[in-house]
Amino acid sequence: MSIAERLPRIRSVRVPAADGVVPWILPIAIVVIWQIACATGYASSRVLPAPSDVALAAWKSLRSGALERNIWVSFWRATVGFVIGGGIGFAFGLANGLSQLSDKLTDTTLQMIRNVPHLAMIPLVILWFGIDESAKLFLVALGVFFPIYLNTLHGIRTADPQLIEMGRIYGMTKGELFWRVIFPGALPSIFVGLRFALGIMWLTLIVAETIAASSGLGYMAMQAREFMLIDVVVLSILIYALLGKLADSASRALERLTLSWHPAFQKH
Amino acid sequence: MQQSLRVLPSEADFVPPSSLVEQARFARRRAETASCGLALTVRGLRKNFGDNEVLRGIDLHIPAGQFVAVVGRSGCGKSTLLRLIAGLEPPTDGTVSFGEDAQAEDIRVMFQEPRLLPWARVLDNVEVGLGRSRWSPDAKARAEAALAEVGLRDKRDQWPAVLSGGQKQRVALARALVSHPRVLAFDEPLGALDALTRISMQRLLERVWDDQGFTAILVTHDVAEAVALADRVLVIEEGRIAHDVTVDIARPRRRGSTDLAVLEGSILQELLKEDRAASA
Numbered sequence: 001m002s003i004a005e006r007l008p009r010i011r012s013v014r015v016p017a018a019d020g021v022v023p024w025i026l027p028i029a030i031v032v033i034w035q036i037a038c039a040t041g042y043a044s045s046r047v048l049p050a051p052s053d054v055a056l057a058a059w060k061s062l063r064s065g066a067l068e069r070n071i072w073v074s075f076w077r078a079t080v081g082f083v084i085g086g087g088i089g090f091a092f093g094l095a096n097g098l099s100q101l102s103d104k105l106t107d108t109t110l111q112m113i114r115n116v117p118h119l120a121m122i123p124l125v126i127l128w129f130g131i132d133e134s135a136k137l138f139l140v141a142l143g144v145f146f147p148i149y150l151n152t153l154h155g156i157r158t159a160d161p162q163l164i165e166m167g168r169i170y171g172m173t174k175g176e177l178f179w180r181v182i183f184p185g186a187l188p189s190i191f192v193g194l195r196f197a198l199g200i201m202w203l204t205l206i207v208a209e210t211i212a213a214s215s216g217l218g219y220m221a222m223q224a225r226e227f228m229l230i231d232v233v234v235l236s237i238l239i240y241a242l243l244g245k246l247a248d249s250a251s252r253a254l255e256r257l258t259l260s261w262h263p264a265f266q267k268h
Numbered sequence: 269m270q271q272s273l274r275v276l277p278s279e280a281d282f283v284p285p286s287s288l289v290e291q292a293r294f295a296r297r298r299a300e301t302a303s304c305g306l307a308l309t310v311r312g313l314r315k316n317f318g319d320n321e322v323l324r325g326i327d328l329h330i331p332a333g334q335f336v337a338v339v340g341r342s343g344c345g346k347s348t349l350l351r352l353i354a355g356l357e358p359p360t361d362g363t364v365s366f367g368e369d370a371q372a373e374d375i376r377v378m379f380q381e382p383r384l385l386p387w388a389r390v391l392d393n394v395e396v397g398l399g400r401s402r403w404s405p406d407a408k409a410r411a412e413a414a415l416a417e418v419g420l421r422d423k424r425d426q427w428p429a430v431l432s433g434g435q436k437q438r439v440a441l442a443r444a445l446v447s448h449p450r451v452l453a454f455d456e457p458l459g460a461l462d463a464l465t466r467i468s469m470q471r472l473l474e475r476v477w478d479d480q481g482f483t484a485i486l487v488t489h490d491v492a493e494a495v496a497l498a499d500r501v502l503v504i505e506e507g508r509i510a511h512d513v514t515v516d517i518a519r520p521r522r523r524g525s526t527d528l529a530v531l532e533g534s535i536l537q538e539l540l541k542e543d544r545a546a547s548a
Contacts, residue, residue: 165356166383170443171372171399180396184387261387263429 049231054238057231066220071239074205074216077133081140082201086194089145093152097186098178110149118142119207131212136205143204144197151193155186188262191255198247206240304481305333306366306374306450308353313362315348322348324507326362332450335477335484337494340504341539347455349504350377350487354453366451373399376449380456382436384428390439391415391424397443414446415439417476434465438472445476452477454486458493466490467523470497474519491539495531496521503538511538 031051037043038050045053061067092110096103118139129135159182167181209218217236224232259265310328314321322345330336340346351357353364354377366374376397384393394411395402415421418438428436437457444452454473458466474497477484488494494501495515503511513535517527 162379162381162383163385166379167396169354169356169377170396172396180385180388184385187387261427261429 046230049234053231054235057229057235061232061235067235070215070217070220071243074209074218075243077136077209077216078140078201078205081137081205082144082197084137085141085144086148086197088141089148089193089197090152090190093149093190094156097153097156098182110146114146114150118204122208122211126212131214135212136208136216139208140201140204143200147193147196147200148190149193151189151196152186155189156182158189159185187258191251191259194254195248195251198251199244202240202244202247304448304450305483306370307332308364308366308451308483310353311363311365313349313352313364314360315345315352315357316360322507323352323359326507326509328502328509330483330485333481333483335486335497335499337486337488337498337501338504339488339491339494339501339535339539342489344504345507346487346504350453350455350485353451353485370450373401373447374450375453376444376447376451377453377455378437378440378444378457380459382428382433382440384436384439384443386428388428389424390420390426390428390431393428393439394442394446397446399447401447411442411446414442417445417479418442418472432465434461434469437461437469441472441476445480448480449482451483451485454484454488456488457486459489466493473497478519491532491535492528495528495535496523501535503535505539511535 034043034048035051038045038048038053049057058067092102092106096107121139121142125135125138129138163181163185164177167177172180205216206218209216210222211218213219217239221233221236224230224236256265308330310326313323313326313328315323326349338346338349348357352359354375355364355372356377384390385396388396391408391411394414395407397414398404398407398410401407412421412424415424418441420435420438420442423431423435423439428439431439440457457473458469461469470493473484473486484498486494486497491501495517498515501511501513501515502509503513513531515531517525517531521528
């Protein structure tokens with residue numbers, strides 16, 4: 001018997017078709033157990049509505065068009081806030097990573113602002129913007145700004161000096177150095193920031209919507225609480241989970257697309 | 269205080285007849301290609317890093333097409349000398365001059381690390397070596413020719429991450445060769461490779477040098493490598509050229525032959541004399 005055979009097997013046989021199913025086994029099992037618990041009366045329907053009741057609430061809400069409208073409004077706020085905050089964060093990350101003057105000028109200020117929890121700004125934001133759209137966009141933008149800024153800056157700063165020297169020797173211009181050497185090297189770090197930011201984006205939006213809004217998913221949940229519609233409250237929470245998963249999958253797909261050179265993303 | 273250690277081929281080393289043909293081939297090729305290389309002259313070269321004097325006055329002439337190896341203990345300044353010659357760092361004092369028609373693209377450097385762009389395919393990495401002429405219509409063809417020269421034509425569409433260490437260095441060599449440099453400076457390019465890959469890379473270096481006739485400057489800590497490849501070995505000690513050794517052994521050289529071993533031994537003895545002095 002060879003040594004290899006005696007070692008415990010770490011990697012089991014992979015069934016490619018099962019790869020897509022496996023991650024969903026746990027969520028589906030939870031829903032099934034939940035339904036059984038409600039049906040047998042183990043969980044009171046006043047504490048936890050059965051999944052079938054939640055589905056029914058979703059159906060009713062969809063028929064009336066309220067659900068679609070609320071999801072759309074929240075999605076729009078999330079996207080616009082993300083693009084504004086992420087765009088500014090990315091720009092500052094690039095500027096401060098590439099220019100010492102810009103870094104000296106702005107980094108201290110940004111670090112001070114960063115340490116203020118952005119949700120603590122809600123009272124001030126309501127005073128400034130009321131419960132207008134701009135209040136939510138401002139908070140989301142502020143929330144996503146920092147993870148994108150910090151990770152872009154980190155990615156640019158940690159560019160491999162040996163590769164930069166190589167680029168210089170081979171006569172690359174400053175533009176070429178950036179696009180061919182510095183930026184691709186910073187991408188993995190930028191993606192880390194992107195995924196952090198997506199999480200913060202939902203968190204901020206939902207909190208903002210529950211406190212100060214007249215539409216959107218957070219508003220829908222708060223409204224349902226007022227009328228003791230616990231199935232709608234649970235529905236809203238489940239939609240957050242799905243939207244969060246969707247955003248994460250989208251950023252992963254983008255990662256796979258742009259980082260196909262990276263050893264971690266190569267298929268074996 | 270330059271001395272010359274000279275080792276002549278001993279008659280004890282039997283040279284097989286086929287090898288004589290090879291030798292003649294080498295000699296003829298050297299004559300044909302010598303004009304491709306650039307001669308370079310170094311005068312009074314000094315380099316300080318802060319208070320630390322790394323190079324203390326180097327004077328050196330390298331004729332066109334010569335293969336020079338630079339050996340020395342670590343920290344003796346041999347890599348710094350190479351970086352100054354290649355123009356990667358400014359000297360504190362002194363000059364490095366090439367012929368009048370020399371251009372930036374004529375001088376290329378190969379490092380211990382391959383320094384390939386991980387996000388560019390092998391062929392694109394080689395095209396980086398074309399510098400300004402990367403946008404010319406024959407760029408792709410030239411890059412492919414350079415890849416073929418190092419024997420990696422079939423890897424053109426791979427990512428660098430899937431290549432072995434030796435293959436990465438061969439891609440780096442192709443990138444350095446693609447612009448047909450007239451001086452090629454090697455900073456321990458084989459230092460990170462395993463013994464067998466080193467030997468095949470040494471043969472490859474010797475072959476492309478022989479084919480293209482550039483002036484080669486090889487910094488290495490491996491004296492056996494230096495005597496096997498170079499026409500001339502410079503021994504650097506404390507920022508100065510301590511010995512300038514001509515390697516008068518015909519090519520192709522047989523690894524492990526007595527001539528090479530004797531020369532290697534005498535150079536090593538010089539390098540290690542400090543140790544002996546310390547232990548005595």
